Amino acid sequence: MSSIGTGYDLSVTTFSPDGRVFQIEYAAKAVDNSGTVVGIKCKDGIVLGVEKLIASKMMLPGSNRRIHAVHRQSGMAVAGLAADGRQIVTRAKAEATNYQSVYGEPIPVKELAERVASYVHLCTLYWWLRPFGCGIILGGYDRDGPQLYMVEPSGVSYRYFGAAIGKGRQAAKTEIEKLKLFELTCRQGVIEVAKIIYGVHDEAKDKAFELEMSWVCDESNRQHQKVPDDLLEEAKAAAKAALEEMDAD
Amino acid sequence: MNTSRASSLRNSPFIYHSAQNFLFRLGILLFIYYSFSFIDLYRKKTWTRRQAISTPPTLWGTTIIGVTYNGGVVLGADSRTSTGMYVANRASDKITQLTDNVYLCRSGSAADSQIVSDYVRYFLHQHTIQLGQPATVKVAANLVRLLAYNNKNMLQTGLIIGGWDKYEGGKIFGIPLGGTILELPFAIGGSGSTYLYGFFDQVWKEGMTREEAEQLVVKAVSLAIARDGASGGVVRTVTINSEGVTRKFYPGDTLPLWHEELEPQNSLLDILSAPSPDPMVS
Numbered sequence: 001m002s003s004i005g006t007g008y009d010l011s012v013t014t015f016s017p018d019g020r021v022f023q024i025e026y027a028a029k030a031v032d033n034s035g036t037v038v039g040i041k042c043k044d045g046i047v048l049g050v051e052k053l054i055a056s057k058m059m060l061p062g063s064n065r066r067i068h069a070v071h072r073q074s075g076m077a078v079a080g081l082a083a084d085g086r087q088i089v090t091r092a093k094a095e096a097t098n099y100q101s102v103y104g105e106p107i108p109v110k111e112l113a114e115r116v117a118s119y120v121h122l123c124t125l126y127w128w129l130r131p132f133g134c135g136i137i138l139g140g141y142d143r144d145g146p147q148l149y150m151v152e153p154s155g156v157s158y159r160y161f162g163a164a165i166g167k168g169r170q171a172a173k174t175e176i177e178k179l180k181l182f183e184l185t186c187r188q189g190v191i192e193v194a195k196i197i198y199g200v201h202d203e204a205k206d207k208a209f210e211l212e213m214s215w216v217c218d219e220s221n222r223q224h225q226k227v228p229d230d231l232l233e234e235a236k237a238a239a240k241a242a243l244e245e246m247d248a249d
Numbered sequence: 250m251n252t253s254r255a256s257s258l259r260n261s262p263f264i265y266h267s268a269q270n271f272l273f274r275l276g277i278l279l280f281i282y283y284s285f286s287f288i289d290l291y292r293k294k295t296w297t298r299r300q301a302i303s304t305p306p307t308l309w310g311t312t313i314i315g316v317t318y319n320g321g322v323v324l325g326a327d328s329r330t331s332t333g334m335y336v337a338n339r340a341s342d343k344i345t346q347l348t349d350n351v352y353l354c355r356s357g358s359a360a361d362s363q364i365v366s367d368y369v370r371y372f373l374h375q376h377t378i379q380l381g382q383p384a385t386v387k388v389a390a391n392l393v394r395l396l397a398y399n400n401k402n403m404l405q406t407g408l409i410i411g412g413w414d415k416y417e418g419g420k421i422f423g424i425p426l427g428g429t430i431l432e433l434p435f436a437i438g439g440s441g442s443t444y445l446y447g448f449f450d451q452v453w454k455e456g457m458t459r460e461e462a463e464q465l466v467v468k469a470v471s472l473a474i475a476r477d478g479a480s481g482g483v484v485r486t487v488t489i490n491s492e493g494v495t496r497k498f499y500p501g502d503t504l505p506l507w508h509e510e511l512e513p514q515n516s517l518l519d520i521l522s523a524p525s526p527d528p529m530v531s
Contacts, residue, residue: 102395103392104388104390104394110381
């Protein structure tokens with residue numbers, strides 16, 4: 001799975017003999033080392049959830065946000081190097097406002113995802129730029145309905161029903177596949193995502209984490225918002241209860 | 250003492266010397282010439298730039314209309330392009346295509362409206378390719394508006410955009426001089442439209458059928474043609490709905506005649522075969 005490309009991995013402009021660009025793969029490893037980010041597309045919207053690992057007990061809860069609003073109807077959750085993620089979010093916001101001022105309508109999610117992916121890919125083409133060390137899960141609700149995209153450090157972007165990146169992505173993906181996403185409303189989806197994140201959190205390795213969640217759905221008037229506090233508490237409680245059930249087995 | 254005029258004149262060398270005589274007359278001529286030039290310069294200052302041009306610019310003194318109906322839009326226009334008093338083109342097509350589903354009615358300066366429509370067609374083409382689906386009418390109207398507003402000092406054109414897209418259905422946008430964008434159930438423009446405001450106030454209703462809308466547009470354009478000297482020729486309509494685009498053409502002699510208009514005649518030679526007029530009875 002992982003291999004060291006001795007000699008061919010020093011620059012992002014070098015291919016290895018078997019056709020891989022190792023720098024991009026190393027950038028993807030930076031994403032794999034960060035907290036899990038999960039996104040699902042329910043029948044009436046998108047839910048994004050982040051397992052935000054807390055580095056220090058002195059940090060204020062709610063700071064160092066990992067989910068950002070790009071414009072009214074779309075939001076992005078970032079995994080990997082936080083500073084790189086901030087740069088991409090700034091660029092996405094600029095693209096969205098530029099599209100709105102030229103074309104007079106909010107940017108479609110597909111178009112936004114393509115522009116973000118192009119920008120990430122751009123930074124894999126020049127030797128004097130390093131690739132972005134972050135993966136993005138982008139969710140939005142436009143006139144074609146709710147859509148979920150994932151952008152990887154290599155610059156590929158695909159549309160998903162459910163996506164996960166970060167440490168616990170394998171387990172998270174398994175859990176997502178068990179869900180019947182076509183029947184879930186976003187209210188139920190929030191609880192499911194909380195359960196997944198609590199489930200994949202590794203108590204042994206990382207002590208404390210904060211759950212950050214956002215949604216774009218009919219209930220939020222098709223606008224990207226933080227999940228309301230009462231629903232978030234409900235989700236956390238349900239997730240903890242599910243964990244104890246599992247532990248009790 | 251004969252100090253008469255003759256002797257005083259004789260004493261004056263200036264008048265009698267032939268070369269000096271010539272110079273004197275030349276001086277008077279030059280004075281008169283320059284005085285006329287001075288008057289000319291004075292007159293030129295009161296001329297406007299437009300009057301100083303030898304030929305007036307090509308304009309669509311025109312009538313353009315766009316109406317929405319239940320299921321789409323109908324765009325209509327006359328076909329006269331005038332250059333001052335001369336009709337440069339009596340069968341012009343003022344309804345131009347921007348995309349498969351969005352069309353534009355042009356009025357004002359012919360050159361300005363053509364260049365704006367060319368630019369917007371180019372931008373919309375790129376936008377359609379990038380988006381992967383047809384552009385919406387709103388996007389087309391916004392692009393036209395940006396060009397009209399940002400170049401308002403140089404452009405003189407009023408435009409009506411009409412089209413159909415799958416999200417909003419049939420839509421009409423009016424973009425008058427200056428670059429305002431107005432989404433409207435119907436829009437009228439051009440010099441002939443001044444005669445139609447009252448007509449539309451009375452006759453307009455929401456949710457017409459396609460036939461009603463087309464007949465309304467043809468009637469309105471023909472009314473404007475009857476009263477506006479800068480509108481004339483044929484009536485062209487374009488109907489856009491979910492099924493596509495239909496162009497219709499109404500020649501001038503199929504249009505209804507209004508108060509005091511003459512019957513169309515193929516040739517004045519026809520009157521030669523007519524019987525002689527009745528003698529005047531006293």
